[in-house]
Structure formats: C-alpha cells, structure tokens
Amino acid sequence: TSLLREILNSSYQLSSVPLQILFYINGIYYIFYFLATLAMIVYKSEVFSYPDDFLTPDLALLFIMAILEVLRLYLGSKGNLTEEEAPLGLSLAITVGSVILSVYFLVWQTYVLKADVILNALLLFTYGLESVLKVVAIAAFVS
C-alpha cells in the first residue's frame, strides 16, 4: 500500500517538474538567443551606421545578460531540485534583472529589428511563465 500511495499521491515531491522542463528549454533557447543577438549586432554594425558609443553598451549588456542567465538557471535548477527556497528566491531576483535587460533589447536598443522583437518577446514570455512557476514552487517549499 505504501507503494500504491506513492504512485497515487506524489505530493511529497515538491520539486516542480514543469519548472525544470522550462529551465531546460530556457537554457537551449537562451543559447540560440545569445548567438542570434550577437550575430545581429555584428550585422547591424556592418550595414547601418553604428558608432562605437552605441555599440559598446549594447554588447556589454548582452554579455552581462548571458552571465546573469547562467547564474539564474543554475540557481533556479538547484533550488528546484533540492527543494530549497533560498536559491530559488535568488533566481527570482535575478530574473527581474534579466527581464529588464530583455526589455532593453526589445525597446531601447540602438537598432531594433523585427527579429529582435520576436526573440525578446519569446524570452519575456518564457521569463514570465518561469516566474509564476517559481513563485508556486517557493510557496510549495515554504509551506
């Protein structure tokens, strides 16, 4: 019966499976996003007039965003799997930073191409979904 109970009621496993799947997808998507945005910045600097004063902040923010993303995904994944709310909370805080950076690339970049809009919109949607799931998971861990 304990085995049956385990199978029927997996409520003692607090780790959120959807969140983990989302982290995994997010990781793969972010690699694609990073390479695509970098390639597009190179393309813009060749085709359009892109002076160094404007190119440097864009590139710097892209690399900062990559670092934050790695950190965020690692902490979130660790927190989710070890069912601790502290790393997950930290990951949520970093998500706020990532959201701001994504909004920058969506709206305040020097040249915003249609491809940029699509990529960043998808990323923001992913962040939003992740944030919701994280909050649910934290609530589950805390209680």
Place this chain on the structure above:
Amino acid sequence: VAKLCVCDLLVAQCDVNCCCDPDCSAADFSLFTTCSVPIVTGDNRLCSQKAAIYSLDVEANPPERIFKLIDQVNPSVFCIHATNYKEALSFSSPQMPTSENFDQLLKEFESATFSAEPGSWNMNTDAQSPSDANETYRYEYGVPIQTEDAFLRLPSPVVSSWCSDANPAGFLVNQATKCTRSVSVEKCGNIQAVSMLFYINSSVLAVNITVQSVVVQSLNGMWTLLNSSDVLRLPMILDEVCINIVLGVSYHITYTDAGEIIEAAASFVLGAINKEALSIQQSFEISFTQVNTKPVPLSGNPGYVVGLPVRAGFRPQGYPFPVEIFFNTNKYGQLTILKSTSNQDCLAAQGARTPVLFGYNMVSGCKLRITAAVKCQPLTQTLLDLLKGQTFPEYVASFGNSRAQDVLDWVPITHFQTSEQRIYNTFQSSCQIPISLEIEVKWTKYGSLVNPQARIVNVTATITTTTLKQLPSGRERTIPITSSVVFTDISSPAEPGYKAWPTINVKLPFDFFFPFV
C-alpha cells in the same frame, strides 16, 4: 513624405513629367506622358513606412494624376522596427568649426584618411615637422607675398580697365599693370588708393617698405625727381588742383637664395589733377632681384622662353682659365642682328640693331649703293661691321638663366664663310664682299617630357660673300644685304620605353629524374 518631391527643380514653375510637383495644375498633369518619380518613400529598410505613389491615369480623358498615400511594409525579418539613434538613417550634418571645438575636430579629421595627398598615408608626421618649421619664411615661385594683415596687392584691371585692388603679387613673378581709377578733386584726400600711404603702409613680413625715389609729374607732364625721398607726401588740394596723387608705383623686392624677402622698396610717381579730370591711369610694377647680384633680365628659367632675347657675351682675351662672360655686346648682353630701317639704305642706318628673340626667325636687310669709286677693303670692313655689329659676341647662353660665372653653360659661336659663286675662280684678285649673314641657332628640348625646356645647343654664323665686279665709272649698283636668324629644333623625338618581356625561368630540381639519374 507627401511633401517631398525630387523632380521639383524649378521654383514656382511646373516641371515636366513631375507628378509630385505642387506647382502643377490639373491642366498641366493632363499634358504629361509618364511620371518620372512614381513613388516617394523613406528608407525602405524600415518595417513600416509611409509611401506616396504618383501615377497617371491615361484612360481618363484628360489624363489625371492619382496620388495615394499608403503604408509600405518590409516583409524581411531584419527590417528596422525602431531606432534609438537619432542619426541612424540620415546623413549627419557636419559640425560647424568654432573656436571651442576646433582643436577636437582637427585631431579627428587630421589623420591620413582625410589627407589630400595619397603619398602621406604611411608617412611619419614627425619627420615632416622640422622641415615645415623652415618653410614658414620661405617663399616659392608664385606664392602671394604676405604682409602684416593680408597680401601685397598690385592693383590691376580685371574685366574692364578699372583698377581692382585684389590682385596679389606673387613671389618672383614680375608684373607690370596699368589701370584706370576714378578720381575727383573734391574727394582728393579721401580716396585711399591715390595716396602714398596706401602703398607703403603694410610691411612685407617684418620688412618695412622703404620709399626709394619720388618723381613728381606736373600738370603739363614734366617729371621732376625729388631729392629727399623719405618725406611722405599725402594728397592735398592746392589752388583747386589736387597734388601728390599716386600715378605709378614700382616695387623692388630683394630676396635671398633661401627664398626670404630681405628688402622691399617702392618708387613713386606723383602727379596732380585739376577739376576737369574724372579718372587717372595708374601704372604698377613689381620686380625681384636676388641679393648681391646685378639684375640681368632672364630670358627663361631655365629654358628659353619664346620671344625673349637670346643672351650672348664673350670671354676676355688672354685668360686661359674659365672666367666670367662679359656682356659688352650691348647693354643687356643680347645677340643682335641688323635692323631694317625705313629708308633701306645701309650706310645711313649705322648701328641700328635689333635683339634676336628666341624662337622667332628673323630676316632683315638693307640696300647698298656702290659706285665705281668704292674701294674693296674698306667696303668689306664696313659691310662686316654692318652685318655683325660693332662687337659680335663669341658665346651664346645655352639656358635662359645661364649665369656669367658658369662658362660651360655658354655655347661658342662657330663662324663659316661661303662664297656665292659656284665657280671657283682662281683669279683671286677680285674682291669678295660679304653680302649676307645667316645665323642658325640649333636648340633642343631638355628635361622632363611634361615640361620641356628649350636649350641652345649650337650656333653657327655663316657669312656669304660674292665677287664685286668692277663697275665702269659713273655707273651705280645696288646690292641687297641680308641678315637672318633661323631657329631649328633638333630635339630627338621621345622614344617610348617598354619593359622587357618577362622570361620564363624554368629550372628543374637537380634530382628531378631521380631514379634514372
């Protein structure tokens, strides 16, 4: 976009076939055949932009212009959705240089990309600056002479004969100009250009312009040289006559080998005008002399210039070493030939000679009337003097600027004597008198193909003699005497130089046929 029109070139007039021209009326549109500008858009890399489409509806009668404002969409995924960079898609207007941003602009645009000379792209700018420092006070030929505030001006006529004060004097460019200036007795003291002060006021780069001499011309045209020339005489009215008006200025600039001006002097001709005079003619002249040399007019620099006299002189006898060539032939050291006069009588026009001008073939002559009483030897001597002049030079300068000290630059004149009579008369007691002198000057082009300089290579003087037959007494005979100068160009034509054909250099390695060798 609706207001932009590229083909609207004429202001307030309708341009032909320009459908976007606002100056065109419907009647004008009905006369068009096509629209030269069918669409006016912004940058088509934007994702969505407004476009104005102009077309002609030829079906309707009369043809109408159709104007549509639509949104044009760029379907590419890389279209520009937004930009946060103001000058992204337009040309930026360059900054106006002011005193604040001048240094920064100079640093930005000073580099090789903006330099005018392609040779200086890889040059070390440090290597250039020491020589530049020496260049500041050096003048080059033609460069305008600088004074304190602007350039030394030589008034000259521009389109009409009225004086324009904007002609700058160039270094080593000897100029002489004459122009008209309007004056009146009432405005005597007010017109700057007729007062001496105007011409000596500006100093030529730290050298003051000194007054060398002042000549006063009276109302009836008589010239008087003033003794004291350091008094500045300004125009003033005296008995309804305005005196001390500048009628002519002659600048003499002395320069050194290094291209610096060390002295500047001006000579004035001052005159007077009365009430009826409305305009005066002013003449201006500027000449350059090198320091420590006696000015000799150059006939070219270095090659002879067509129309300038051929310079000649001779070496004093008895000096075995090369020494200076003296110009005793005539005052300026020119080669001269007999000058034809109006009465064509050889003996009457003693000594009239005209300088030989480079490049101009000349023929001159006179008629000699001889009677039976004329003796052979004095006649021969007189004719030789007539043809050759009192002192016929021995050397001719090969370049227009040959200096007297460089003896090797001077070409000796070779003399030939031929007789007109073909039949060689063994009866030598007959008199041979010279009747023609022919000077042949052979010259060649020297130097670069782009700017060849004329150089005299060879000068021959041929005297042709004829037998003077004894006249029966009482009879007269007229013999024509001629002298001529011919210039022959003996320069060899330029040969094209081709590079050698490339050779195929085939060398097999020594072990090419390895197994068999």
